[in-house]
Amino acid sequence: MRLILADDAVLLREGLAVLLREAGHEVVAAVGDAPSLIEAVDAHRPDVAVVDVRMPPDHTDDGLRAALRIREDRPGVGVLVLSQYVDKTYAAQLLSSETGGLGYLLKDRVSEVAEFLESLERVRAGGTVIDPEVVRQLLARTTHTDPLRTLTGRESEVLRRLAQGYTNAAIASGMHVSLSTVEKHINAIFDKLDLPATPAYSRRVLAILRYLDG
Structure with missing residues:
Protein backbone atom coordinates (compact mmCIF):
# COMPACT_ATOMS: atom_id res chain seq x y z
CA MET A 1 0.00 0.00 0.00
CA ARG A 2 1.01 3.65 -0.37
CA LEU A 3 1.75 5.25 2.98
CA ILE A 4 2.56 8.64 4.49
CA LEU A 5 4.32 8.83 7.85
CA ALA A 6 3.98 11.87 10.10
CA ASP A 7 6.00 12.03 13.33
CA ASP A 8 8.40 14.66 14.63
CA ALA A 9 10.66 11.97 16.15
CA VAL A 10 13.12 11.41 13.32
CA LEU A 11 14.38 8.03 14.54
CA LEU A 12 10.87 6.61 14.86
CA ARG A 13 9.80 8.06 11.52
CA GLU A 14 12.80 6.70 9.65
CA GLY A 15 12.63 3.38 11.48
CA LEU A 16 9.00 2.99 10.48
CA ALA A 17 9.85 3.85 6.89
CA VAL A 18 12.49 1.10 6.76
CA LEU A 19 10.16 -1.44 8.39
CA LEU A 20 7.31 -0.69 6.00
CA ARG A 21 9.47 -0.74 2.90
CA GLU A 22 10.94 -4.08 3.93
CA ALA A 23 7.36 -5.35 4.26
CA GLY A 24 6.74 -4.40 0.64
CA HIS A 25 4.89 -1.12 1.10
CA GLU A 26 5.63 2.22 -0.54
CA VAL A 27 6.34 5.16 1.75
CA VAL A 28 5.52 8.11 -0.50
CA ALA A 29 6.31 10.78 2.12
CA ALA A 30 7.68 11.06 5.66
CA VAL A 31 7.08 14.40 7.40
CA GLY A 32 7.59 15.94 10.82
CA ASP A 33 4.73 18.41 11.30
CA ALA A 34 0.98 18.72 10.78
CA PRO A 35 0.96 21.27 7.91
CA SER A 36 3.42 19.13 5.93
CA LEU A 37 1.17 16.11 6.53
CA ILE A 38 -1.84 17.88 5.02
CA GLU A 39 0.21 18.97 2.01
CA ALA A 40 1.63 15.46 1.52
CA VAL A 41 -1.81 13.83 1.62
CA ASP A 42 -3.13 16.30 -0.94
CA ALA A 43 -0.12 15.70 -3.19
CA HIS A 44 0.20 11.92 -2.95
CA ARG A 45 -3.29 10.57 -2.10
CA PRO A 46 -1.97 7.64 0.00
CA ASP A 47 -3.91 4.58 1.07
CA VAL A 48 -3.12 5.22 4.74
CA ALA A 49 -1.52 8.04 6.75
CA VAL A 50 0.26 7.02 9.97
CA VAL A 51 0.06 10.04 12.27
CA ASP A 52 1.49 10.95 15.67
CA VAL A 53 -0.99 12.75 17.96
CA ARG A 54 1.47 15.37 19.24
CA MET A 55 3.37 17.20 16.50
CA PRO A 56 4.63 20.67 15.58
CA PRO A 57 3.81 23.45 15.27
CA ASP A 58 2.09 23.50 18.69
CA HIS A 59 3.18 20.09 20.03
CA THR A 60 -0.31 19.49 21.46
CA ASP A 61 -2.93 17.66 19.39
CA ASP A 62 -1.80 18.97 16.00
CA GLY A 63 -1.48 15.48 14.55
CA LEU A 64 -4.96 14.51 15.68
CA ARG A 65 -6.50 17.67 14.24
CA ALA A 66 -4.69 17.01 10.96
CA ALA A 67 -6.00 13.44 10.99
CA LEU A 68 -9.57 14.65 11.50
CA ARG A 69 -9.16 17.12 8.65
CA ILE A 70 -7.87 14.36 6.38
CA ARG A 71 -10.93 12.27 7.25
CA GLU A 72 -13.16 15.19 6.31
CA ASP A 73 -11.36 16.27 3.13
CA ARG A 74 -10.10 12.88 1.93
CA PRO A 75 -12.48 10.20 3.29
CA GLY A 76 -10.86 7.58 1.08
CA VAL A 77 -7.57 7.91 2.96
CA GLY A 78 -7.23 5.62 5.97
CA VAL A 79 -5.75 7.13 9.14
CA LEU A 80 -3.80 5.24 11.79
CA VAL A 81 -3.06 7.49 14.77
CA LEU A 82 -0.18 6.68 17.12
CA SER A 83 -0.14 7.92 20.71
CA GLN A 84 2.46 7.74 23.48
CA TYR A 85 -0.19 7.01 26.11
CA VAL A 86 -3.90 6.31 26.50
CA ASP A 87 -6.15 9.32 25.98
CA LYS A 88 -9.84 8.48 25.68
CA THR A 89 -10.71 11.97 24.40
CA TYR A 90 -8.45 11.54 21.37
CA ALA A 91 -9.80 8.03 20.73
CA ALA A 92 -13.41 9.20 20.98
CA GLN A 93 -12.78 12.19 18.69
CA LEU A 94 -11.23 9.96 16.08
CA LEU A 95 -13.96 7.34 16.21
CA SER A 96 -16.76 9.89 16.04
CA SER A 97 -15.36 11.39 12.83
CA GLU A 98 -16.12 8.40 10.63
CA THR A 99 -17.17 4.75 10.78
CA GLY A 100 -14.21 3.04 9.13
CA GLY A 101 -10.67 3.30 7.86
CA LEU A 102 -9.46 4.45 11.27
CA GLY A 103 -7.02 3.28 13.90
CA TYR A 104 -5.75 4.37 17.31
CA LEU A 105 -2.67 2.53 18.60
CA LEU A 106 -0.13 3.11 21.32
CA LYS A 107 3.38 3.59 19.97
CA ASP A 108 4.61 0.55 21.87
CA ARG A 109 2.47 -1.54 19.54
CA VAL A 110 4.79 -0.70 16.64
CA SER A 111 7.40 -3.04 18.13
CA GLU A 112 4.97 -5.92 17.57
CA VAL A 113 5.64 -5.81 13.85
CA ALA A 114 3.19 -8.44 12.61
CA GLU A 115 0.34 -6.94 14.64
CA PHE A 116 1.19 -3.42 13.50
CA LEU A 117 1.24 -4.45 9.84
CA GLU A 118 -2.07 -6.28 10.27
CA SER A 119 -3.57 -3.13 11.79
CA LEU A 120 -2.48 -1.14 8.75
CA GLU A 121 -4.15 -3.67 6.45
CA ARG A 122 -7.38 -3.49 8.43
CA VAL A 123 -7.42 0.31 8.31
CA ARG A 124 -6.75 0.23 4.57
CA ALA A 125 -9.65 -2.19 4.14
CA GLY A 126 -12.00 0.22 5.90
CA GLY A 127 -11.90 -1.31 9.38
CA THR A 128 -11.53 0.34 12.76
CA VAL A 129 -8.56 -0.60 14.95
CA ILE A 130 -8.35 0.28 18.65
CA ASP A 131 -5.34 -0.72 20.73
CA PRO A 132 -6.25 -3.52 23.18
CA GLU A 133 -4.47 -1.66 25.97
CA VAL A 134 -6.60 1.42 25.31
CA VAL A 135 -9.71 -0.72 25.55
CA ARG A 136 -8.47 -2.44 28.73
CA GLN A 137 -7.63 0.78 30.54
CA LEU A 138 -10.84 2.50 29.55
CA LEU A 139 -12.92 -0.48 30.65
CA ALA A 140 -11.16 -0.41 34.04
CA ARG A 141 -12.42 3.16 34.58
Missing part, protein backbone atom coordinates in the same frame (compact mmCIF):
# COMPACT_ATOMS: atom_id res chain seq x y z
CA THR A 142 -16.09 2.19 34.60
CA THR A 143 -18.09 2.52 37.84
CA HIS A 144 -21.05 0.69 39.35
CA THR A 145 -23.44 3.28 37.90
CA ASP A 146 -22.22 2.76 34.34
CA PRO A 147 -24.70 0.91 32.07
CA LEU A 148 -21.74 -1.05 30.76
CA ARG A 149 -21.76 -2.87 34.09
CA THR A 150 -25.12 -4.39 33.16
CA LEU A 151 -23.58 -6.30 30.26
CA THR A 152 -22.97 -10.00 30.67
CA GLY A 153 -19.46 -11.39 30.29
CA ARG A 154 -20.17 -12.49 26.73
CA GLU A 155 -21.69 -9.15 25.82
CA SER A 156 -18.69 -7.30 27.30
CA GLU A 157 -16.37 -9.49 25.25
CA VAL A 158 -18.33 -8.80 22.06
CA LEU A 159 -18.24 -5.05 22.73
CA ARG A 160 -14.51 -5.18 23.45
CA ARG A 161 -13.93 -6.85 20.09
CA LEU A 162 -16.20 -4.34 18.37
CA ALA A 163 -14.03 -1.58 19.83
CA GLN A 164 -10.96 -3.28 18.39
CA GLY A 165 -12.50 -3.10 14.91
CA TYR A 166 -13.53 -6.71 14.31
CA THR A 167 -16.46 -7.57 12.07
CA ASN A 168 -19.36 -9.70 13.32
CA ALA A 169 -18.00 -12.69 11.40
CA ALA A 170 -14.52 -12.26 12.90
CA ILE A 171 -16.00 -11.98 16.40
CA ALA A 172 -18.01 -15.16 15.86
CA SER A 173 -14.91 -17.00 14.68
CA GLY A 174 -12.74 -15.70 17.50
CA MET A 175 -15.31 -16.54 20.19
CA HIS A 176 -16.25 -19.88 18.59
CA VAL A 177 -19.96 -19.04 18.41
CA SER A 178 -22.43 -18.63 15.57
CA LEU A 179 -22.92 -15.37 13.70
CA SER A 180 -26.53 -15.23 14.91
CA THR A 181 -25.32 -15.48 18.53
CA VAL A 182 -23.01 -12.51 18.00
CA GLU A 183 -25.85 -10.53 16.43
CA LYS A 184 -28.07 -11.32 19.45
CA HIS A 185 -25.33 -10.12 21.80
CA ILE A 186 -24.92 -6.90 19.80
CA ASN A 187 -28.66 -6.22 19.87
CA ALA A 188 -28.66 -6.81 23.64
CA ILE A 189 -25.76 -4.35 23.96
CA PHE A 190 -27.70 -1.73 22.00
CA ASP A 191 -30.73 -2.24 24.26
CA LYS A 192 -28.77 -2.07 27.53
CA LEU A 193 -26.90 1.05 26.39
CA ASP A 194 -30.21 2.62 25.33
CA LEU A 195 -29.24 3.07 21.68
CA PRO A 196 -32.46 3.05 19.62
CA ALA A 197 -32.36 2.25 15.92
CA THR A 198 -32.23 5.39 13.79
CA PRO A 199 -30.97 6.04 10.25
CA ALA A 200 -29.18 9.18 11.45
CA TYR A 201 -26.54 7.35 13.48
CA SER A 202 -24.54 4.14 13.51
CA ARG A 203 -25.43 2.30 16.72
CA ARG A 204 -22.24 0.29 16.35
CA VAL A 205 -20.08 3.44 16.50
CA LEU A 206 -22.20 4.91 19.32
CA ALA A 207 -21.76 1.72 21.35
CA ILE A 208 -17.99 1.91 20.91
CA LEU A 209 -17.99 5.58 21.93
CA ARG A 210 -20.11 4.76 25.00
CA TYR A 211 -17.61 2.04 25.82
CA LEU A 212 -14.66 4.42 25.53
CA ASP A 213 -16.43 7.08 27.58
CA GLY A 214 -17.49 4.61 30.27
Whole structure:
Protein backbone atom coordinates (compact mmCIF):
# COMPACT_ATOMS: atom_id res chain seq x y z
CA MET A 1 0.00 0.00 0.00
CA ARG A 2 1.01 3.65 -0.37
CA LEU A 3 1.75 5.25 2.98
CA ILE A 4 2.56 8.64 4.49
CA LEU A 5 4.32 8.83 7.85
CA ALA A 6 3.98 11.87 10.10
CA ASP A 7 6.00 12.03 13.33
CA ASP A 8 8.40 14.66 14.63
CA ALA A 9 10.66 11.97 16.15
CA VAL A 10 13.12 11.41 13.32
CA LEU A 11 14.38 8.03 14.54
CA LEU A 12 10.87 6.61 14.86
CA ARG A 13 9.80 8.06 11.52
CA GLU A 14 12.80 6.70 9.65
CA GLY A 15 12.63 3.38 11.48
CA LEU A 16 9.00 2.99 10.48
CA ALA A 17 9.85 3.85 6.89
CA VAL A 18 12.49 1.10 6.76
CA LEU A 19 10.16 -1.44 8.39
CA LEU A 20 7.31 -0.69 6.00
CA ARG A 21 9.47 -0.74 2.90
CA GLU A 22 10.94 -4.08 3.93
CA ALA A 23 7.36 -5.35 4.26
CA GLY A 24 6.74 -4.40 0.64
CA HIS A 25 4.89 -1.12 1.10
CA GLU A 26 5.63 2.22 -0.54
CA VAL A 27 6.34 5.16 1.75
CA VAL A 28 5.52 8.11 -0.50
CA ALA A 29 6.31 10.78 2.12
CA ALA A 30 7.68 11.06 5.66
CA VAL A 31 7.08 14.40 7.40
CA GLY A 32 7.59 15.94 10.82
CA ASP A 33 4.73 18.41 11.30
CA ALA A 34 0.98 18.72 10.78
CA PRO A 35 0.96 21.27 7.91
CA SER A 36 3.42 19.13 5.93
CA LEU A 37 1.17 16.11 6.53
CA ILE A 38 -1.84 17.88 5.02
CA GLU A 39 0.21 18.97 2.01
CA ALA A 40 1.63 15.46 1.52
CA VAL A 41 -1.81 13.83 1.62
CA ASP A 42 -3.13 16.30 -0.94
CA ALA A 43 -0.12 15.70 -3.19
CA HIS A 44 0.20 11.92 -2.95
CA ARG A 45 -3.29 10.57 -2.10
CA PRO A 46 -1.97 7.64 0.00
CA ASP A 47 -3.91 4.58 1.07
CA VAL A 48 -3.12 5.22 4.74
CA ALA A 49 -1.52 8.04 6.75
CA VAL A 50 0.26 7.02 9.97
CA VAL A 51 0.06 10.04 12.27
CA ASP A 52 1.49 10.95 15.67
CA VAL A 53 -0.99 12.75 17.96
CA ARG A 54 1.47 15.37 19.24
CA MET A 55 3.37 17.20 16.50
CA PRO A 56 4.63 20.67 15.58
CA PRO A 57 3.81 23.45 15.27
CA ASP A 58 2.09 23.50 18.69
CA HIS A 59 3.18 20.09 20.03
CA THR A 60 -0.31 19.49 21.46
CA ASP A 61 -2.93 17.66 19.39
CA ASP A 62 -1.80 18.97 16.00
CA GLY A 63 -1.48 15.48 14.55
CA LEU A 64 -4.96 14.51 15.68
CA ARG A 65 -6.50 17.67 14.24
CA ALA A 66 -4.69 17.01 10.96
CA ALA A 67 -6.00 13.44 10.99
CA LEU A 68 -9.57 14.65 11.50
CA ARG A 69 -9.16 17.12 8.65
CA ILE A 70 -7.87 14.36 6.38
CA ARG A 71 -10.93 12.27 7.25
CA GLU A 72 -13.16 15.19 6.31
CA ASP A 73 -11.36 16.27 3.13
CA ARG A 74 -10.10 12.88 1.93
CA PRO A 75 -12.48 10.20 3.29
CA GLY A 76 -10.86 7.58 1.08
CA VAL A 77 -7.57 7.91 2.96
CA GLY A 78 -7.23 5.62 5.97
CA VAL A 79 -5.75 7.13 9.14
CA LEU A 80 -3.80 5.24 11.79
CA VAL A 81 -3.06 7.49 14.77
CA LEU A 82 -0.18 6.68 17.12
CA SER A 83 -0.14 7.92 20.71
CA GLN A 84 2.46 7.74 23.48
CA TYR A 85 -0.19 7.01 26.11
CA VAL A 86 -3.90 6.31 26.50
CA ASP A 87 -6.15 9.32 25.98
CA LYS A 88 -9.84 8.48 25.68
CA THR A 89 -10.71 11.97 24.40
CA TYR A 90 -8.45 11.54 21.37
CA ALA A 91 -9.80 8.03 20.73
CA ALA A 92 -13.41 9.20 20.98
CA GLN A 93 -12.78 12.19 18.69
CA LEU A 94 -11.23 9.96 16.08
CA LEU A 95 -13.96 7.34 16.21
CA SER A 96 -16.76 9.89 16.04
CA SER A 97 -15.36 11.39 12.83
CA GLU A 98 -16.12 8.40 10.63
CA THR A 99 -17.17 4.75 10.78
CA GLY A 100 -14.21 3.04 9.13
CA GLY A 101 -10.67 3.30 7.86
CA LEU A 102 -9.46 4.45 11.27
CA GLY A 103 -7.02 3.28 13.90
CA TYR A 104 -5.75 4.37 17.31
CA LEU A 105 -2.67 2.53 18.60
CA LEU A 106 -0.13 3.11 21.32
CA LYS A 107 3.38 3.59 19.97
CA ASP A 108 4.61 0.55 21.87
CA ARG A 109 2.47 -1.54 19.54
CA VAL A 110 4.79 -0.70 16.64
CA SER A 111 7.40 -3.04 18.13
CA GLU A 112 4.97 -5.92 17.57
CA VAL A 113 5.64 -5.81 13.85
CA ALA A 114 3.19 -8.44 12.61
CA GLU A 115 0.34 -6.94 14.64
CA PHE A 116 1.19 -3.42 13.50
CA LEU A 117 1.24 -4.45 9.84
CA GLU A 118 -2.07 -6.28 10.27
CA SER A 119 -3.57 -3.13 11.79
CA LEU A 120 -2.48 -1.14 8.75
CA GLU A 121 -4.15 -3.67 6.45
CA ARG A 122 -7.38 -3.49 8.43
CA VAL A 123 -7.42 0.31 8.31
CA ARG A 124 -6.75 0.23 4.57
CA ALA A 125 -9.65 -2.19 4.14
CA GLY A 126 -12.00 0.22 5.90
CA GLY A 127 -11.90 -1.31 9.38
CA THR A 128 -11.53 0.34 12.76
CA VAL A 129 -8.56 -0.60 14.95
CA ILE A 130 -8.35 0.28 18.65
CA ASP A 131 -5.34 -0.72 20.73
CA PRO A 132 -6.25 -3.52 23.18
CA GLU A 133 -4.47 -1.66 25.97
CA VAL A 134 -6.60 1.42 25.31
CA VAL A 135 -9.71 -0.72 25.55
CA ARG A 136 -8.47 -2.44 28.73
CA GLN A 137 -7.63 0.78 30.54
CA LEU A 138 -10.84 2.50 29.55
CA LEU A 139 -12.92 -0.48 30.65
CA ALA A 140 -11.16 -0.41 34.04
CA ARG A 141 -12.42 3.16 34.58
CA THR A 142 -16.09 2.19 34.60
CA THR A 143 -18.09 2.52 37.84
CA HIS A 144 -21.05 0.69 39.35
CA THR A 145 -23.44 3.28 37.90
CA ASP A 146 -22.22 2.76 34.34
CA PRO A 147 -24.70 0.91 32.07
CA LEU A 148 -21.74 -1.05 30.76
CA ARG A 149 -21.76 -2.87 34.09
CA THR A 150 -25.12 -4.39 33.16
CA LEU A 151 -23.58 -6.30 30.26
CA THR A 152 -22.97 -10.00 30.67
CA GLY A 153 -19.46 -11.39 30.29
CA ARG A 154 -20.17 -12.49 26.73
CA GLU A 155 -21.69 -9.15 25.82
CA SER A 156 -18.69 -7.30 27.30
CA GLU A 157 -16.37 -9.49 25.25
CA VAL A 158 -18.33 -8.80 22.06
CA LEU A 159 -18.24 -5.05 22.73
CA ARG A 160 -14.51 -5.18 23.45
CA ARG A 161 -13.93 -6.85 20.09
CA LEU A 162 -16.20 -4.34 18.37
CA ALA A 163 -14.03 -1.58 19.83
CA GLN A 164 -10.96 -3.28 18.39
CA GLY A 165 -12.50 -3.10 14.91
CA TYR A 166 -13.53 -6.71 14.31
CA THR A 167 -16.46 -7.57 12.07
CA ASN A 168 -19.36 -9.70 13.32
CA ALA A 169 -18.00 -12.69 11.40
CA ALA A 170 -14.52 -12.26 12.90
CA ILE A 171 -16.00 -11.98 16.40
CA ALA A 172 -18.01 -15.16 15.86
CA SER A 173 -14.91 -17.00 14.68
CA GLY A 174 -12.74 -15.70 17.50
CA MET A 175 -15.31 -16.54 20.19
CA HIS A 176 -16.25 -19.88 18.59
CA VAL A 177 -19.96 -19.04 18.41
CA SER A 178 -22.43 -18.63 15.57
CA LEU A 179 -22.92 -15.37 13.70
CA SER A 180 -26.53 -15.23 14.91
CA THR A 181 -25.32 -15.48 18.53
CA VAL A 182 -23.01 -12.51 18.00
CA GLU A 183 -25.85 -10.53 16.43
CA LYS A 184 -28.07 -11.32 19.45
CA HIS A 185 -25.33 -10.12 21.80
CA ILE A 186 -24.92 -6.90 19.80
CA ASN A 187 -28.66 -6.22 19.87
CA ALA A 188 -28.66 -6.81 23.64
CA ILE A 189 -25.76 -4.35 23.96
CA PHE A 190 -27.70 -1.73 22.00
CA ASP A 191 -30.73 -2.24 24.26
CA LYS A 192 -28.77 -2.07 27.53
CA LEU A 193 -26.90 1.05 26.39
CA ASP A 194 -30.21 2.62 25.33
CA LEU A 195 -29.24 3.07 21.68
CA PRO A 196 -32.46 3.05 19.62
CA ALA A 197 -32.36 2.25 15.92
CA THR A 198 -32.23 5.39 13.79
CA PRO A 199 -30.97 6.04 10.25
CA ALA A 200 -29.18 9.18 11.45
CA TYR A 201 -26.54 7.35 13.48
CA SER A 202 -24.54 4.14 13.51
CA ARG A 203 -25.43 2.30 16.72
CA ARG A 204 -22.24 0.29 16.35
CA VAL A 205 -20.08 3.44 16.50
CA LEU A 206 -22.20 4.91 19.32
CA ALA A 207 -21.76 1.72 21.35
CA ILE A 208 -17.99 1.91 20.91
CA LEU A 209 -17.99 5.58 21.93
CA ARG A 210 -20.11 4.76 25.00
CA TYR A 211 -17.61 2.04 25.82
CA LEU A 212 -14.66 4.42 25.53
CA ASP A 213 -16.43 7.08 27.58
CA GLY A 214 -17.49 4.61 30.27
